[in-house]
Amino acid sequence: MPNSKKRAAIILAAGHGTRMKSSLSKVLHKVAGRAMMDWVIALAKDLECEKIIVVTGAHNQDATNKAIEQLGEGSTALQDPPMGTGHAVNCAKDAMAGFDGNVIVLYADTPLITKETAIKAFEAIENGAAVSILGFESVDPTPYGRLIENEKGDLLEIVEAKEATPEQFKINFCNSGVMAASAKDLFTHLANVTNNNSKGEYYLTDVVGLAVAAGQRCVAVRGSEDEVLGVNSRIDLAAAESSFQTKKRNELMAKGVTLTAPETVFFSHDTQIENDVIIEPHVVFGEGVTIKTGAHIKSFTHIEGGQIEKGAIIGPYSRIRPGSVIGEDAHIGNFVETKNAKLSKGVKANHLTYLGDVTIGEKTNIGAGTITCNYDGYFKYKTEIGAGVLIGSDTMLVAPVKVGDKAMTGSGSTITKDIPEGSLAVGRAQQRNIDGWANNFHAESQAKKAKK
Numbered sequence: 001m002p003n004s005k006k007r008a009a010i011i012l013a014a015g016h017g018t019r020m021k022s023s024l025s026k027v028l029h030k031v032a033g034r035a036m037m038d039w040v041i042a043l044a045k046d047l048e049c050e051k052i053i054v055v056t057g058a059h060n061q062d063a064t065n066k067a068i069e070q071l072g073e074g075s076t077a078l079q080d081p082p083m084g085t086g087h088a089v090n091c092a093k094d095a096m097a098g099f100d101g102n103v104i105v106l107y108a109d110t111p112l113i114t115k116e117t118a119i120k121a122f123e124a125i126e127n128g129a130a131v132s133i134l135g136f137e138s139v140d141p142t143p144y145g146r147l148i149e150n151e152k153g154d155l156l157e158i159v160e161a162k163e164a165t166p167e168q169f170k171i172n173f174c175n176s177g178v179m180a181a182s183a184k185d186l187f188t189h190l191a192n193v194t195n196n197n198s199k200g201e202y203y204l205t206d207v208v209g210l211a212v213a214a215g216q217r218c219v220a221v222r223g224s225e226d227e228v229l230g231v232n233s234r235i236d237l238a239a240a241e242s243s244f245q246t247k248k249r250n251e252l253m254a255k256g257v258t259l260t261a262p263e264t265v266f267f268s269h270d271t272q273i274e275n276d277v278i279i280e281p282h283v284v285f286g287e288g289v290t291i292k293t294g295a296h297i298k299s300f301t302h303i304e305g306g307q308i309e310k311g312a313i314i315g316p317y318s319r320i321r322p323g324s325v326i327g328e329d330a331h332i333g334n335f336v337e338t339k340n341a342k343l344s345k346g347v348k349a350n351h352l353t354y355l356g357d358v359t360i361g362e363k364t365n366i367g368a369g370t371i372t373c374n375y376d377g378y379f380k381y382k383t384e385i386g387a388g389v390l391i392g393s394d395t396m397l398v399a400p401v402k403v404g405d406k407a408m409t410g411s412g413s414t415i416t417k418d419i420p421e422g423s424l425a426v427g428r429a430q431q432r433n434i435d436g437w438a439n440n441f442h443a444e445s446q447a448k449k450a451k452k
Helices: 036-046 061-071 085-090 115-126 183-190 206-213 234-254 437-451
Strands: 007-012 051-057 076-079 102-107 131-137 146-149 155-159 173-182 218-223 306-308 324-326 331-343 348-360 371-373 383-385 396-398 401-403
Touching (some): 007 085, 036 061, 051 061, 085 183, 102 115, 115 131, 131 155, 131 183, 131 206, 155 218, 173 206
Parallel strands (some): 007 102, 051 076, 306 324, 371 396, 383 401
Antiparallel strands (some): 102 173, 146 155
């Protein structure tokens, strides 16, 4: 008979992470723009866990605060001092009081496990197993604990690599550390785990042997090696980043996105790109980016917190910052930066321009060197530019200011007042020609140079 389908997660985040050599808690280092702990909390939520407890240490208060910020008070447990993975899970016992369902143990430094894989561990318990372990087949299993199964596929024990027999050492089915069990079984068996080992620690893996000895069935479910990669160093962090990026690139290309040099393009965990988008080499996506079909992102462009509509052309060498919406068929060219800018259909800003805190109407052309002067050192102000406007090159628009539809500015103008619809605004010093001055200057300068 299937067991309860109520779910909870215990996330272990108490490791010191000394090999990271960082003042930041290891689990807060980012993969694809997202803290590793945030990846795992998000996984627990995707698994519909009604209770999520993060076990942290006395040394990583920043991780504790981050967990509370996301999950609320009562979402953390303290492991102090650290005495092994079994001890860490047992530290969550009080926080789990009253929960009658199934628990999965996850690791805050293992960010890439997918919902599809993790759910297998829960489903095994829901279908009658007492304990399930997430395993993986490794190309080089040397350092990992081996999962020992019988001919029926039941899990009999987990053997550490250094304790494996020559025959067991040949097995490449390895332990990821992720475990699921009913809360009752988990904490019952943890109470009997001892620290009679070389490290003097309480191992979570001992739960399997105790369950088997009690006549309970244990099973191992399979995931891929790349998704169970644990991060203990900056080298591991780079490997996790590489794994994510490779998977994301392949996923997008399979959906109809063109990457002309995939290995040079970097995505965030939440990047959304529709089909028939072309992305040239050396493009970086920060968080919160959506690219609609038919857009073309040219080389050396950085986009963060922006939405690019159908058919827009961005780059090369453009920077799209948070709050920007680049309209359908709009063009953002080389060395153009936008921030909190709403550009309507067909807007063009092709050269050397800063557009911040601005709205721009359809088919307006922004000349080279234009700047929306939106900050006075204390507050940000908005510029509103209408449709069909021609902003001349090297125009300074000092906000707050409005430019009416079909208006124009003269090149080199500083605009401090609103411009009515259909008007030309010129805000520059009047030109004055001094006859013969340049000829005199050249003659005097050439004479001085000749004497030297």
